[in-house]
Amino acid sequence: MTKLVLLHRSDSIYEDELDTRYDFPKAYLKAMREGVGDWVVYYEPVKAGPRAYFAVAKIAAIIPKPGVADRYLALIEPGSFLPFDENVARLIEGRPLETVLSHPDGTPKKGGAQQQAVRRLPEADFARIVNIGLPQHLEEMEARRYGSPSSAMAEEALTFERPILERLTRRAYRDVAFRRRVREAYDYRCAISGLRLRNGGGCPEVQAAHIRPVDKQGSDSVRNGLALSGTLHWMFDRGLISVAEDWTILVSRNKVPGGVVDRLIVPDGRLRKPNDRHDWPHPENLRWHRENVFGQVSMTPDEVLPWS
Known part of the structure; x- marks a missing residue:
């Protein structure tokens, strides 16, 4: 097994869904096969955007891309994708974090290896990048x-x-990392009520909800998250509300009184999305929620509706 750096551009011709698959050409097949069962770091090149090293994931398998000659998909192990708490710059004090991109004196190389979409990553370089992006404390x-x-x-x-x-x-660590990134992406504002509230100690009231739960093959990607107030988080998980393809907020009207809708949901009835399109909810995650949760979760006899 070998750890890798995988280059990703948001404007790429390749059909990457970074928390589920990575699309690559045959030229990188040997290196990618070496990475099966091990961790990778995702990297956005400087010319494509500001993120540099921005997430980790684990490769579960490599398969030919259906219907496309000489293209392959690296399937990501469910539950392994995790965005960094802070994006990690390519250079620290003018020196690359990847030794393959450095001259013996530590100065950065030009061209060559840094243009490769798949690069082998020594254990020490992996540790250095992850320690910056996901601090131990x-x-x-x-x-x-x-x-x-x-x-x-x-x-x-x-x-x-x-x-x-x-x-x-570790689930507890991943939950904290997920919560920090989701709440930050939404500027600590509830995506459904539009409210940005803090308690007396300054702690944001908004929570981070998984659209597709981790135990249902959901990921810890920000695109699988919504920032929601406590009540709306409960309603979302119970299938009382969801989000349509056009970002309209859906409500189970036979279970949720109209007065509650008027008080809890933004007047135009449309989801408030993050400023950064990288962080918008993925349509497939929302579709999964509509088809598997919305209107389908039965209340237990001892559950008390928050508006009762």
Whole structure:
């Protein structure tokens, strides 16, 4: 197994869906096969946008692309994709983070390897990039933003360094990383109510909801997330509301009183999307929610409707 850097351009002719598949030509097949079962770092070149290194994922398998000669798909292991908390620049203090892109004196090379869409990534380079993009103390950092972390958390942060692969797979860490990116993408504003509220301690009221749950093959991509207030998050998960293809907010009218709709949903009835199109909800995730959750989840006898 080999770790890789995979180049991605948002204007690419290749049909990438980074949390599920990576589309590539035959020229890179050998390197991609070496990466099966291992982690990759996604990279956006400078001329294509500002993100540089911006996410990690794990390759599960390589298959020929159906109907296209000499093209292949790297299938991403479900639940492995994770965007970085902060995008990582290609150069730190003028030196590349990838040793293959450096001269022996540490200065950056020009052309050649940096133009390749698939690059092998040494373990040390992978660790360096991930440690910047996904800091080991991310959970403590999040707790400190809105109050003091527990003494146990603070003590653990001082004495225990979590291995990188544990961070990439531990659900609690991934939940914090997902929440931070989704709430930031929506500017801490609920996508359905339009409200941007904070409690007395300055903590945002808005939550991060998975559109397609992780246990249903959903990913931790921002494109599988919505920033929602607590009540609307509950309603979304219970199938009382959803989002149409044209971004109209759908409501299960036989279960949700009109007065509740008037109070909780923006007057024009349309989803508030992030400013960055990279972060807009993916249409396939919304379709999955409409077809599998909206109007189909039965309430348990002991559930109390929030407007009762």
